[in-house]
Each structure stands twice: as C-alpha cells, then as structure tokens.
Amino acid sequence: MNTIVIGGGQAGLxxxxxxxxxxxxxxxxxxxxxTTGSWRHYxxxxxxxxxxxxxxxxxxxxxxxxxxxxxxxEVVDYLARYARDLGRGGAEIRTGARVTAVEADTHRGARGGxxxxxxxxxxxxxxxxxxxxxxxxxxxxxxxxxxxxxxxxQILHAAAYTNPLPYAGRRIVVVGAGNSAVQIACxxxxxxxxxLATRTPIRFVDQRPxxxxxxFWFTITGFDRLxxxxxxxxxxxxxLDEGTYRQALRDGRLDRRQMFTRLDxxxxxxxxxxxxxxxxxxxxxxxxxxxxxxxxxxxxxxxGHPRHDRGLSTTHPGLGFLGLExxxxxxxxxxxxxxxxxxxxxxxxxAHLNTHRxxxxx
Numbered sequence: 001m002n003t004i005v006i007g008g009g010q011a012g013l014x015x016x017x018x019x020x021x022x023x024x025x026x027x028x029x030x031x032x033x034x035t036t037g038s039w040r041h042y043x044x045x046x047x048x049x050x051x052x053x054x055x056x057x058x059x060x061x062x063x064x065x066x067x068x069x070x071x072x073x074e075v076v077d078y079l080a081r082y083a084r085d086l087g088r089g090g091a092e093i094r095t096g097a098r099v100t101a102v103e104a105d106t107h108r109g110a111r112g113g114x115x116x117x118x119x120x121x122x123x124x125x126x127x128x129x130x131x132x133x134x135x136x137x138x139x140x141x142x143x144x145x146x147x148x149x150x151x152x153x154q155i156l157h158a159a160a161y162t163n164p165l166p167y168a169g170r171r172i173v174v175v176g177a178g179n180s181a182v183q184i185a186c187x188x189x190x191x192x193x194x195x196l197a198t199r200t201p202i203r204f205v206d207q208r209p210x211x212x213x214x215x216f217w218f219t220i221t222g223f224d225r226l227x228x229x230x231x232x233x234x235x236x237x238x239x240l241d242e243g244t245y246r247q248a249l250r251d252g253r254l255d256r257r258q259m260f261t262r263l264d265x266x267x268x269x270x271x272x273x274x275x276x277x278x279x280x281x282x283x284x285x286x287x288x289x290x291x292x293x294x295x296x297x298x299x300x301x302x303x304g305h306p307r308h309d310r311g312l313s314t315t316h317p318g319l320g321f322l323g324l325e326x327x328x329x330x331x332x333x334x335x336x337x338x339x340x341x342x343x344x345x346x347x348x349x350x351a352h353l354n355t356h357r358x359x360x361x362x
Contacts, residue, residue, distance in 0.1 A: 001027050001092075002353060004117050004127045006099050006293070007134035009037020010335055011323025013082050014057045014342040015131045016091050021059070022346050024353075027125065028091060029117070031098035031134075035083040036076045038137040044163045045187060046072040049179060049207075049240050050336050054215040057082055058339040067213070075335070097121075099293045102130060104316070114318065129349045132291055132306070133322040137333075139290040142283060143175075147263035151281070158284040164188045167280060173260070173268055176284030177202045182239045184284060186248050195255040197268075202256060204246055205238040214240060215336065224331040225340070289324065311345045318352050320345045 003019050005012045008030025019026040034040065048055055053066030055075075060082050062070065070078070087093055098120040105114040105126055114128040140157035148155065158180050168191040174181050177198040188194045196202070207214055218224040239245060248254040258271040267275040294300050299315050301307055306321045310328045313319035322345055323333055331337025 001025050001125070001127055003027075003129045003131060003349065004029060004115070004125055005131045005133055006102075006117070007037075007132070007323070008032075008035035008083070008093065008095065009039070009133070009137075009323070010057060010079060011037075011333075011338050011342070012131070012133035013079060013086065014339045015133050015322050015345065016086055016093070017058045017082075018339070018342040018346040019349075020086070020089055020091055022350050024346075024350065026091060027127075028086075028093045029097040029099055029119070029125075030093070030095045031120075033095050034080070035093060035095065036079040039072060039079060040076045041138075041159065042072050043158070043161050043180075043184065043187075044072070045183075048075065048335070050215045050334065051213050054213075054219065055335040056339075057335060058342065060085060099134075101293050101295075102132075102297050104297065115316075128353060129318040129320070131320045131322055131345065131349070132294060134290045134293075137287045139288045140283070141286045141288050143285055145263055145281070146261065147269075150265060151263040152266040153263075153278055154280045156280070156282055158184060158282060159287075161282060164191050167192055170279035171277060172280045172282060173197050173278050174282045174284055175259070176286075177239075178237050178284065178286070179239050181284035182241075182245050184282065186245055186254055188282075189248065189254050193255075195257050197257055197259045199259045202249075203238040204241045207240040207242045218331070224337060225329055227329065311341055312348055318349065320349055 002024050003026040005015045005026050005028045008028055012028055013035060016026050016028045047069045051067050052062040052064055052070050055070060056062045062078055083093060099117055100120050101118045103116045105116045114126060115130045117125045117130065140159045142157060161184055164187050167188055170192050172188055172192055172194045174185040174194060175197045177200065181196060182202065185194045185196050249256060260268040260270050262269050266277050268278045269275045289305055291300060291306060299307060299313050299319060307314045308321050311321050322341055323338055325333045328341050328344065329337055332341050
C-alpha cells in the first residue's frame with residue numbers, strides 16, 4: 001500500500017482508478033456501507049445536468065443513449081458498477097471504514113515522511129501518500145438566518161428533501177438561486193405555494209444552444225479544461241434551462257423575491273417590510289468540505305477549507321485533495337471533470353513517491 005484514498009464517492013473512485021493505472025497500490029476507505037457517495041441521498045427526481053456521454057469516470061463509459069440525462073438512480077448504479085470493476089481490477093476497497101484523524105507519521109519524520117490514518121475501529125494505517133476525497137456534498141451549508149432560533153416553522157436543507165409529497169398545501173420559501181433551488185422549487189410548486197428567496201436575480205443559461213447540449217460546447221471550446229484561475233467564479237452557478245423554469249416564473253407558477261431580512265416566530269419578514277406566515281424554509285445553499293479528520297494535521301485553513309494548489313497540499317508533501325469546487329477547472333467537482341483532476345493528482349503524487357523512495361535509498 002502506497003496511497004490511502006479517503007472517501008468512496010465519485011472522486012475517491014476516480015482517484016483509485018488512476019492510481020491503479022499508474023501501477024500504484026491504493027486502499028480506498030469509505031465510511032458508509034456503499035461506494036456511491038452522496039448520490040443515493042439526493043432528491044428523488046434529480047437528473048444530471050450533463051448528458052451521459054459527458055458523465056463518465058476514467059475507464060468506464062456511462063453506457064446507454066449518450067444524449068440522455070441520467071437519473072439519480074442511474075448514477076448510483078453506475079458508481080456501484082465502477083466500484084465492482086475496481087475490485088476485480090485489484091483495488092482494495094474497505095467500506096464501513098470511517099477515518100477519524102490523519103497525522104504525520106512521526107516514525108518516518110514529521111514532514112514528507114508519510115501519514116498515519118486512524119480509523120473509528122481503533123486501527124491505524126500508514127502510507128507515504130494520502131488523497132482526501134471525502135467530497136464537498138455531504139456537509140450541508142446552513143447560513144445564519146436572523147430569528148432562526150425562535151422560528152416556529154420548519155427549517156431544512158435541500159439535503160433532507162426527497163420529494164414534494166410531505167409538503168403539499170404548505171407555504172414554502174426556498175432559499176437559493178442555483179440549479180437545485182430552482183428545480184426543487186418548481187417541483188414543489190405543483191402542489192403548494194412556493195417563493196424563491198434570492199439575494200440577486202436568478203441567472204439562466206440555455207441548456208441546448210443551437211440544438212446542442214451546453215457540455216458539447218464546453219468540450220469543443222476547451223472551457224471545461226480552462227484553469228480555474230482564468231475563469232471568474234460566479235457568485236451563484238447559472239441555472240441550466242431549456243425554458244421550463246423561466247416560463248414558470250413568467251406564468252407566476254413560481255414566485256421570486258428578494259431575500260427576506262429575518263424570521264419572526266412563524267413569519268418571514270421580506271425586504272420591503274411586509275411579513276407573511278410560512279410553514280417551511282428550505283435551504284438550497286450548498287455544501288462545505290467534509291475534512292474534519294485533517295484538523296489536527298494543520299492542513300486546513302480557519303474556515304475548514306484545505307490549503308492547496310490545484311489539489312496538492314501546500315502544507316504537507318504527499319497529501320492531495322480531490323473533488324473540490326473549482327479545484328483546477330470549472331468542472332472539477334463533477335462526474336465529467338473529476339477524472340482529469342485525478343490523473344493530474346496521481347502524476348504529482350507518483351513524482352513525490354519516487355522522490356521519497358530515492359531519498360530513502362529504495
């Protein structure tokens with residue numbers, strides 16, 4: 001074993017594949033009992049924003065009609081199949097292996113000498129390189145809302161939303177201006193009254209300009225491969241739309257208002273000072289990195305985000321990150337883009353291993 005991969009979602013699986021292809025011997029550690037990442041927990045109607053032909057990890061095509069937008073359950077099945085193929089290819093995959101802490105391996109020196117990875121069952125694994133691929137989609141970001149503690153309605157994150165059935169007839173405010181916020185709000189609007197609360201107007205992008213999916217144009221223009229530093233990061237990701245969502249706003253089936261200023265018992269207080277009783281505030285406000293096991297190592301900044309340069313730790317040689325938003329390119333945290341980042345990281349860690357072996361006289 002020369003590399004430990006932490007996290008069995010799309011990033012960890014892609015990392016394991018590229019490490020095997022490079023002749024390395026990775027061990028993949030997944031805290032849950034399935035190597036499908038967060039996908040099986042997303043809402044029932046979720047479909048990919050990219051067609052199947054652009055949504056594969058290294059070494060295994062998605063399959064089927066390349067122009068379709070795969071459903072959530074198809075993605076779960078694909079990732080499970082990917083993990084099985086990795087196992088048949090010689091990868092060691094351990095489920096139910098929750099990492100509690102990563103430390104510098106003091107037996108090999110405090111810097112550059114490797115890592116001790118501690119598991120919840122009390123065991124410890126040692127390796128000269130580690131990839132933290134536990135994802136950025138399993139720790140909901142819950143913004144501070146004035147009056148939240150006294151709110152008598154329900155507050156939940158989109159991570160807890162599955163389908164509209166439990167919310168029929170209830171007054172709902174969805175907070176967010178991204179794809180998930182708009183999709184969930186439109187779905188809820190079929191059975192109840194919904195308002196999208198956003199700080200800025202929703203930005204829409206045509207999903208099929210000139211009859212081709214946007215990802216076709218991303219591919220042929222090279223946009224998906226542009227270094228993140230050359231692309232202005234938008235405050236919110238534009239909503240991909242063939243016209244359905246814009247029409248819902250125009251028709252009044254979906255309401256959009258400026259973000260409310262506070263919650264007051266059972267009411268929201270809108271920016272114009274008006275107030276309205278609300279049953280549910282649903283936060284489609286994204287996620288934060290799930291990297292607490294690196295706290296003691298000193299590899300994170302004060303906000304819990306990794307200190308890195310395009311996926312390589314800037315504090316600990318031999319430590320890499322994968323699956324972060326805008327890690328190297330606009331597509332880094334997607335099925336279509338994480339494989340490129342995995343190959344880049346594998347090359348860098350292989351070079352580190354070779355240097356490490358040379359210094360050790362191996």
